[in-house]
Amino acid sequence: MSLASSPLSSLRQKLVAREITSRDIVQDVIDQISSRDQEIGAFLSFDPESALSAADQADLSLPLGGLPIGIKDNINVEGQPCTCASKFLKGAYTAPYDATAIARLKAAGAIPFGRTNLDEFAMGSSTENSGIQTTHNPSAPGHIPGGSSGGSAAAVAGQLIPATLGSDTGGSIRQPASHCGVVGLKPSYGRVSRFGLVAFGSSLDQIGPLTHTVRDSALLLNAIAGEDPRDSTSLHEPVPDYTEGLDQGVAGMKLGLPKEYFTDGISPQVRERVEAAAKNLESQGAEIVEISLPHTEYAVATYYIIAPAEASSNLSRFDGVRYGNRTENPEDMLSLYKDSREAGFGPEVKRRIILGTYVLSSGYYDAYYLRAQKVRTLIRRDFEQAFEKVDAILTPVAPETAPKMSDAIGDPLKHYLADIFTISANLAGNCGISVPLEPIDGKPVGLQILGPYLGEKEILRCARAVEAGE
Amino acid sequence: MAEPHIDVRYVANLARINLSDEEVARYSTQLEDIVGYIEKLGEVDVKGVEPSAHPIEMSNRVRRDEPVPSLPAEGFLQNTPDHSNGQLRVPKVVDA
Numbered sequence: 001m002s003l004a005s006s007p008l009s010s011l012r013q014k015l016v017a018r019e020i021t022s023r024d025i026v027q028d029v030i031d032q033i034s035s036r037d038q039e040i041g042a043f044l045s046f047d048p049e050s051a052l053s054a055a056d057q058a059d060l061s062l063p064l065g066g067l068p069i070g071i072k073d074n075i076n077v078e079g080q081p082c083t084c085a086s087k088f089l090k091g092a093y094t095a096p097y098d099a100t101a102i103a104r105l106k107a108a109g110a111i112p113f114g115r116t117n118l119d120e121f122a123m124g125s126s127t128e129n130s131g132i133q134t135t136h137n138p139s140a141p142g143h144i145p146g147g148s149s150g151g152s153a154a155a156v157a158g159q160l161i162p163a164t165l166g167s168d169t170g171g172s173i174r175q176p177a178s179h180c181g182v183v184g185l186k187p188s189y190g191r192v193s194r195f196g197l198v199a200f201g202s203s204l205d206q207i208g209p210l211t212h213t214v215r216d217s218a219l220l221l222n223a224i225a226g227e228d229p230r231d232s233t234s235l236h237e238p239v240p241d242y243t244e245g246l247d248q249g250v251a252g253m254k255l256g257l258p259k260e261y262f263t264d265g266i267s268p269q270v271r272e273r274v275e276a277a278a279k280n281l282e283s284q285g286a287e288i289v290e291i292s293l294p295h296t297e298y299a300v301a302t303y304y305i306i307a308p309a310e311a312s313s314n315l316s317r318f319d320g321v322r323y324g325n326r327t328e329n330p331e332d333m334l335s336l337y338k339d340s341r342e343a344g345f346g347p348e349v350k351r352r353i354i355l356g357t358y359v360l361s362s363g364y365y366d367a368y369y370l371r372a373q374k375v376r377t378l379i380r381r382d383f384e385q386a387f388e389k390v391d392a393i394l395t396p397v398a399p400e401t402a403p404k405m406s407d408a409i410g411d412p413l414k415h416y417l418a419d420i421f422t423i424s425a426n427l428a429g430n431c432g433i434s435v436p437l438e439p440i441d442g443k444p445v446g447l448q449i450l451g452p453y454l455g456e457k458e459i460l461r462c463a464r465a466v467e468a469g470e
Numbered sequence: 471m472a473e474p475h476i477d478v479r480y481v482a483n484l485a486r487i488n489l490s491d492e493e494v495a496r497y498s499t500q501l502e503d504i505v506g507y508i509e510k511l512g513e514v515d516v517k518g519v520e521p522s523a524h525p526i527e528m529s530n531r532v533r534r535d536e537p538v539p540s541l542p543a544e545g546f547l548q549n550t551p552d553h554s555n556g557q558l559r560v561p562k563v564v565d566a
Binding site for chain 2: 092093094096097189190203204229232233235295297298300301302304305312316319320321322323324325326330331332333334336337338339341342345347350351353354355356357358359361367368370371372373374375376377378380412413416426427428429430453
């Protein structure tokens, strides 16, 4: 097993035992990317020299000392590009500061390494909306890696780097994790600071880890979680040690299967895998109960009002004045804005900005945005009521395994509908994790475990039991 | 709710994006599809339900009014397409 393909926890042991050095790991990551990433396309850029020099100064007394972590290219790392996979920012932006999650990774001794590909501004679920390059699914050749954190998932699955950070607005960590066969965690809203994450849907976005193992997921969450005065939505809540109690097992846990998630829209094989995983947890001592999340069928419609509305507002900052590429020789201010935005944004981003502007526009606000906010309340209540009965909820991550490349291009609604199982957690703010199950015809598939608000410990423990049982 | 009919060029102007004729045609069809789908929310009984702007209830969180060091302006200016004397430069906005 190469160093780049090893879990963080085992690299940590070898580092502390002085069997290897941080430079060995970083050099192997560089070698793996240089020799194999042409075929995968996970990384948009990386800076070998600064990473090697950080490796030479690694402080092994820290919990993540000397471990390289790949970073989705919408999270600011001082001195590095942050393109959001957009032509708007490519070659035109160098991050002047560290996102809080990055500052915390560094404080824990980790080395932020390289920039991973994504759907432009994190809008999409296939990484095919990247304005820069295509990413292939290393675990299912010819298929999409999922998205929007497709580069982060492919980098781990392709054994290019031990772990990465992604961001999740409607499933953008969990769905690519499922499609590529890695572990992906979306923390509860407010658990991890959003400062320095380029904003897409500010009431939905969270940063989280993509890793080989559940333990690594807990290790990274330990480092990045916590209150931040620079993000007023970050929580004033103590951060527990998420690795503690991981192996406690699920005996006595009550796990819910929401009946609305097992309908005609899901492939029979995916359904079979999820039900088998539930059986397995039952045999480990968990109690499985059927539950109801009655507003599930409205989640996609609610999300595709709220997320584009927030995006249309957030992306107004890309105006050709403050940063990014500006159109040449604009006639006046208006043409500077309009021409710069026409040239800089790709089709999906334009579509969502226009949709968001439309639902917020005069005469439509009450019918769309306000109504969606009310349905959001109902969706949140569904979860609150469900978590009075169960400790965690088991669901599929996506209705099918990874589709073939280009399968849904030109039909955005088809893409949006496939987000059905992941977006509710963003609307309600609770946490969720995708953990790999036995592949279907060689293609990865994940189980989603949804937890109550700040229930990260419960879902990690449950995910660990799934991992141990596979 | 009425049948959706989206004037894509008008909305794109509000969003300050130029679109080609081809894009206007394509987005019109796609957005009619999407808006047709989101009309589904009309079925839900939301009488008396409070809207949620956020997943968690919080408002007006403030921190102590104590000065802390800010990031230096140079880092931000280096990313601007055009600047001089520490200011952003844009085409003339108001005629003399």
